Amino acid sequence: MIYPSLGAFRAAPSSGFGKGPFAIVIAEDAVEVTSTVMHVLQLGFARVFLVAPEGVSLSDEIIAGGQVDIIRHRTRQPGVTQQVVNILIAKVPEEWIHYCFNGEYLFFPFCEDRNIGEAVTFVMEERRNSILTYVIDLYADDLTAYPDAVSLDTAHMDSSGYYAATRRDQEDTVLERQLNFYGGLRWRFEEHVPEPKRKIDRVGLFQAQHGLQLRDDNTLNDEEMNTYACPWHHSLSAALCSFRVAKALRTNPGSRHEITDFRWHKSARFQWSSQQLMQLGLMEPGQWF
Template sequence: MSGFRDLKTFIANNGLKKAKGPIAVILIEDDAAIATTLSHHLKLGFRQIIALSSNPLPEAMLPLAAHPAASDGAAPRPDSRVVNLQFNTRHHQAHVDAVNMVIDAVPEGTWLYYCYNSEFLFFPFSESRSVGEMLAFHAEERRRAMLTYVVDLYAPDLARFPDAVSLSEARFDQTGYYALGRRNREGGFHERQLDFFGGLRWRFEEHLPADRRRIDRIALFRSTKGLKLQADHRFDIEEYNTYSCPWHHNLTATITSFRVAKALAQNPGSRAEIRDFNWRNSVPFRWNAQQLMDLGLMEPGQWF
């Protein structure tokens, strides 16, 4: 498609030089729940969404503007806050390259967020408060990054939903989450850092490489000069990887994600061995933040 810009060219033409956050970078890997993913994050209040895809997204997958022109009979147009750019999202370190390019391009101090299609951010009270309000409070507590837990969603029946995705019947694990101390290079433990596990990555760990079993991701963070995201979803500035400040608990958030379920249901090495993902601790996902807070899957901290 002519006019389908790539991320590198967009940045070179100063497309992000004066950008105001919070900005979401969403990597589109397949066709699952693209429109719903984009709409969900727009409703949270992100000022701009950079939707990265290998091929141009059909216009039907792009959210419509909230206030389309009504007087001239023109068809509603896609929301201008969503910018679809070309990028090789199937590369194994696509998140590293894309996020670091955006970090270098935006004004210092810009709040950024990243995820993949069929992933949905929830934070405490997100049904009634915007992501901008939440991050403003987080910044007042002198925090420049926020820990997010990636909670696996899955369809209840792989016979009906072979790609493991069902927005209307999504389920997840209500128990089975745990944390271990994070080792440093000297053999000790990092201060205020933990490795978190659970969900499908824990129950089907034999099908996942050891370096992909953690469910923690620093998905919300503030850009700063020289900051680099690493392949394991951590940053090269250690304070960014902490779950709280030294003096009290801070906000955390949750990303509910079909990504692991899709991979397990479709990869040749696992699909023949997995009949379904349900177990005794599976529960329906109600698509609200309160359910996740009630189960301890995110922390409101001092924000009430």
């Protein structure tokens, strides 16, 4: 199905969507759109909504599979992420939703052997309805060969340099079991990243509910769903391995001429493995063994 506009998607009945979990892929450009969509399909998402401007599309073979809908919209406009996600939340209460951008790849513990349906079933059995995701920056090892910093075959990541800080509300009250997480390229090149964009945590996988809304800072208006763990034990978390920041730093006029290499002494070859991410402490299996 191709929706000619976001308004057409909003007006469409959700009866034809089937059961979830659902994934939203927001294509800001044409880079690695196909690989991102294929990745979420391989994880076991039942349906994928690709939000893309005119000129960004998928092969007829992928569309013919019947699991991908395309929503035509200008994705560089402010607030697009919140608009699209909140529309889908209202349409599919009780279903699980994941959202990401092109060039981002979701990993959860043991995802090579277990699908997303098994993961969210476990989380619900733990009486939780959200999974906190950490955005782990990926970057090509050679910016001469890959000027936009995107290379699946030579992807690298930071193996350390991640930290957390206390999160407070507008009244300066410490929020229980919530932290702001930092690291990666946003930390090492923070002079090129606006302060509100430096956090790497995102509630990137959650169960839709009536009245639930995604906010501008990638948190939800249900504070318990923004927590990294439940009160009684560690909870499963996930990682979004992403070329988005590296690509932006190499595209934006203010930074592209100042950065000639993203590698440093703590760079590691990305193995496209959930085990690597768990060993580095970048996601938590919780009680799921």
